[in-house]
Amino acid sequence: MKRKLRKLETTIIFVIKSVLYFMLFWTFYGMYARSNWQLLNLSRTSAVTIATYVVVSYMFANIYGRYDIGKRKSRPIVHSLFLASIFTDIITLLMLSIMNTNATNNKSFEIEQPLLLIPILVIQYIIIWIFAYGGNKLYFIIYDPEKCVIITSSQRSLNEVIRGVKKYKLQYKINVIADYRDKNLKKYITENETIFIYDVPIKERTEIIEFCYQNMKNVYFNPDMHDVVEKNSHHILLDDVSMYGNYSKGLTLEQRAVKRIEDIIISVIALIITSPILLVAAISIKIEDRGSIIFKQNRATRNGKIFSIYKLRTMKEDVNNYSVIEDDDRVTKVGRVLRKYRIDEIPQFFNVLKGDMSVVGPRPEMLANIFNYTDILPAFEYRLRVKAGITGHAQIAGKYNTSPKDKLMLDLMYIEEYSMWLDIKLLFQTLIVLLKRDSTEAFKDDEELVFCEYSEDEAIKSDVIDEELALEDKKEKEKMDGGK
Secondary structure, three states: OHHHHHHHHHHHHHHHHHHHHHHHHHHHHHHOOOOOOOHOOOOHHHHHHHHHHHHHHHHHHHHHHHOOOOOEEEEHHHHHHHHHHHHHHHHHHHHHHHOOEEEOOOOOOOOOOOHHHHHHHHHHHHHHHHHHHHHHHHHHHHHOOOOEEEEEEEHHHHHHHHHHHHHOOOEEEEEEEEEOOOOOOHHHHOOOOOEEOOOOHHHHHHHHHHHHHOOOOOOOOOEOHHHHHEEEEEEEOOOEEEEEEEEOOOOHHHHHHHHHHHHHHHHHOOOOOOOOHHHHHHHHHHHHHOOOOOEEEEEEEEEHHHEEEEEEEOOOOOOOOOOOOOOOOOEEHHHHHHHHHHHHHHHHHHHHHHHHEEOOOOOOOOOOHHHHHHHHHHHHHHHHHHOEEOOHHHHHHOOOOOHHHHHHHHHOOOOOOHOOOOOOOOHHHHHHHOOOOOOOOEOOOOOOOOOOOOOOOOOOOOHHHHHHHHHHHHHHHHHHHOOO
């Protein structure tokens, strides 16, 4: 039965997805049609409203992500689809209100029944929740976890990658953990379905990927500097010679001018909207310990220029300043709340207005971290080709404790792929950060706070990891057996 269903995977997912999107559309359209008769007839209003909903829904699906069950966890799918629904409903309602501004309906512009959006969004959230959790449950009934191999170079790098893979237990079952120098590597690859390659030297990584491709295995690998360059290169022909060309010139004068205008407009709007939150936060900080409200620290921006970054103070005064660790006693009670919801970063919009920062760009690191990271990762200085930003790829996809190399790759991808559309996309995606439970996950107190070079002869303690995985599988099996 499972085998037959797997053959119809594309059709089944398409049908489920079509039903989901139609239900979301009809929840909005049908409820507003009850008081707008023209929506139920062939009219210009109905055509424009439907077209607006479809186009805007498609646009926000590209920003937040689609209904990709089997690939993402249910919670992120719910967050993505619900945020997309909120913006789609609001923009479509504005268009409906514009279309209704005429001699027959409203002589002057007014929002059509704005309170009706509340029950609509509640119903849409329930629909999305059912389809996300139900869809993933159905998917993993049909599909067993993929048998996978993790290939890496050291215990430290193994700890990094396994942390991510273990969060997707329904998708991947770790069968083998291997050093890239293992003589039995090809045997492990042929016996499994999916291969994860992390922090393996370029030459050996290329050989492993080619072998995986030859044996039709799914393969995932972490990007390196040359991967970023290659990804953003263009295919060109020199007579009949095929080549890839990359033009690393940074942002053009026109792009910088547009970005600066965008920064000023967004910062002014953001400060006006968040001013009540800033006021409450400032009063709370002052009440707790009577200390200063604003925290200033030197950071680096474009071309290595040093500036003072502004933040709401979240730590006790007169303490050593280094990256936050788990259960850090330097963080105040008010500070924990401010950091959790990123409220402490709002004053950075003043840095943007001054021209020190941009709204979107690489995170401005502490000067000590820049020196430490650049010493080990020379490519880290390339982040300084553009202004530092409040939000960006690394801030959205990463956490406080994401490794410097992974942050670097995300930042370099942003710099190389820069466009105004990418900035808009990242601005909207920033809202997801507020919904992620682990976005402010700090370093553990036994973790290194600087990037360390991996030793070539550092052994991978796969037996310890294997014992942990076996114990987890046993607990999971006992849990399932107990529920039968």
